[in-house]
Amino acid sequence: MSNSKIFYNKFENSTDYQCKLYPTKIKSGINGTTSPLINHLTSTHNIKRACLDNFQCNRCSSIILEDKDEKDLSKKKLNPFIISMNSLNKKRQTNNFIVKMIFKDLQPMSIVEDKGFNELIKYLYPTYNMPSRRNIDTIMTTFYGNITKKIKEEFDKASYINLTMDYWSGLNQNSILNITASFLTKDWVKKNLHLQAIEVNTNHTAENTKKGLLDVINLNNINEKVQTIITDNAPNVLNAVSLAGYKSIPDIIHALILVLKHSVEIPEINETINKSRSIVKHFKKSNLAMQQLRTIQVEKNIHTNLTLLNYSKTRWNSIFI
Amino acid sequence: MEFYFYLINRLVLLKSLVIEVYPETNNLLNADDWLLLENLLLFLEPYRQLTDILSIDNLPISCIIPYIETLKKTILSINLNLPQNYNDLTLQIVKENIINYLNSYCTKYYENNIIKLAMMIDPKFKLVLSKNKTDDYNLIKENLKNLKKRIRITTY
Numbered sequence: 001m002s003n004s005k006i007f008y009n010k011f012e013n014s015t016d017y018q019c020k021l022y023p024t025k026i027k028s029g030i031n032g033t034t035s036p037l038i039n040h041l042t043s044t045h046n047i048k049r050a051c052l053d054n055f056q057c058n059r060c061s062s063i064i065l066e067d068k069d070e071k072d073l074s075k076k077k078l079n080p081f082i083i084s085m086n087s088l089n090k091k092r093q094t095n096n097f098i099v100k101m102i103f104k105d106l107q108p109m110s111i112v113e114d115k116g117f118n119e120l121i122k123y124l125y126p127t128y129n130m131p132s133r134r135n136i137d138t139i140m141t142t143f144y145g146n147i148t149k150k151i152k153e154e155f156d157k158a159s160y161i162n163l164t165m166d167y168w169s170g171l172n173q174n175s176i177l178n179i180t181a182s183f184l185t186k187d188w189v190k191k192n193l194h195l196q197a198i199e200v201n202t203n204h205t206a207e208n209t210k211k212g213l214l215d216v217i218n219l220n221n222i223n224e225k226v227q228t229i230i231t232d233n234a235p236n237v238l239n240a241v242s243l244a245g246y247k248s249i250p251d252i253i254h255a256l257i258l259v260l261k262h263s264v265e266i267p268e269i270n271e272t273i274n275k276s277r278s279i280v281k282h283f284k285k286s287n288l289a290m291q292q293l294r295t296i297q298v299e300k301n302i303h304t305n306l307t308l309l310n311y312s313k314t315r316w317n318s319i320f321i
Numbered sequence: 322m323e324f325y326f327y328l329i330n331r332l333v334l335l336k337s338l339v340i341e342v343y344p345e346t347n348n349l350l351n352a353d354d355w356l357l358l359e360n361l362l363l364f365l366e367p368y369r370q371l372t373d374i375l376s377i378d379n380l381p382i383s384c385i386i387p388y389i390e391t392l393k394k395t396i397l398s399i400n401l402n403l404p405q406n407y408n409d410l411t412l413q414i415v416k417e418n419i420i421n422y423l424n425s426y427c428t429k430y431y432e433n434n435i436i437k438l439a440m441m442i443d444p445k446f447k448l449v450l451s452k453n454k455t456d457d458y459n460l461i462k463e464n465l466k467n468l469k470k471r472i473r474i475t476t477y
Contacts, residue, residue: 249433255427256392263418279332289342309330
């Protein structure tokens, strides 16, 4: 405990100590031991226990060096130290909140460079320095590690797990195998977890899909807990699930959509719908026609809040329905 | 073939106004075409409603078979608004197609034991939709036995 002496003075006619960082009297332990003083230094002043033996971190050693210059350290000198400790925690928390926001709101990492966002943060927290994209990347990896740990803990508590699996294609034409899990906790609360989005560069064969699925299941160690896997009606995916040895439930909405798609494949209907599309297209192209339609709607008070609609490709449901 | 419920729905609702603003519409769509579109909506409306219901977050799988049955009954009960001299059979074909494809595509749900069991132990449905009641009763019994073996009895 060589360094700990720097932090206290011993009273001459008593066994008590006085803390240098804060003028308080601390009683010694039984047989004059320094353990109460060490507890005070570690808990109140956040000085690491290891630093009392050897200087191991810059923060503690800087306090000690400051302390050497002036014997009586006033309350004023201590305050900046406490504030800096608090602000350090706050900065870490703010970093975590920004990473959380990127995750939850599906924001790009470049948001930390956005001018408006930086101005907002500066207004709310003037002393905060926004981390760079690289720093956000490292914070994100630690954050990801924490989340995977939490997911494993959640899985340990669950008895039966149901998975959902589907292929998606991104804007860059890269295909992604997305796997989510849902289960009931012991308190009968339904939980949904997003497990993984694997980029699949090979053909979407049943064998490759099975490999991706089993990788995720083995990684989370839930082989025996998985009961069913919900998939679309694609034969490769259905085969992959049966090859992996699990039961599958095909997506009901997808099946209904397929029924409708095949039911109305009649030339007369195709022709009529193409004509209807061309009428809607005319209104979508011509602002004047649309404006005329709106004014007549208001004049005659017929469905004033409705406009003509074309299908939108981004809404999966509306393509068929 | 891509189908457009909202496109047809809005076009039919705003029919008179669209014709007024864009007279070319009369050349593109004749009276028979409008009839076809209006009657097609009768088939699509229950579909739209069902997909909205099935898209909710916490839908139990016990509802799948009852919903398919309800859709079948709704489609079969649709009365087409057609004049007496209308001879085109397109809409009748659509109706038959939907029922036939529903039967062929949805057999996997009727044969899936998990979905079947979920429906039968749901107090809302029980064995009402069961086709072979003795077989289904035995299926429940067997699965209950297996469940008893698997469930660990916990004391709180």
